[in-house]
Amino acid sequence: MRVSPDQFEKIARSLPEIGRDPASVRKRIETMEALLERGFTMPGINRQFGLDAIIGLIPVLGDVITTAMGAWIVWEARNLGMSKFQITRMAANVGVDSLLGLVPFVGDAFDFFFRSNTKNMKIIKRHLDKHHPSTVVIDG
Template structure:
């Protein structure tokens, strides 16, 4: 993955930054033997309280970028709810760590952002194959 991230505010630059952060938070490392990728979100979630706070702050950065794209209050509320659910349930000892492994709030939020970009910024459309 290209680490040269653009600093602009245009939809293409925002999308590249959001995709990189989602990759790091949700699927940076493949766990051997189970074919499942995990990221920084699941790892730092193992640190009680502080890890969940840091993961929530990083997740809210995606929401902030979405706001800068002009996304609706409804979309921003859905994204904030995803981060909130991940944070609250992820804070439960042991069970929360398993929940973090399964519930990928940043992945969900990236999908919301991509749908918005596809509809409102067609020049930045994402073509997945």
């Protein structure tokens, strides 16, 4: 089915707007980080873990998926105008997580303890707090 330019414009206007402002980006990144790193709690030891540890159990494909999700966080940070040094540090965090995640069993345990997305979120928050102070959220 072919969509005319008028139909396309009508569909595009009906979709919700994805904010490109720093506050919207911060909210999206915080949500993704929470989903990847803190979505669930292990009973008995009260240790939080997320989809990064669960999806990483799938050999190779799981690591590709979690790497893509971590890379998305780095891409969003790049769109915030963060420095090349910060982006490189964040990419290195994702890279280390990805490479060690490929090692069977060791990588799965590593995903449980090394939280690359949380480390990257801290880098992004420091940048946003300094350069976009209006995005600061007080946790209560």
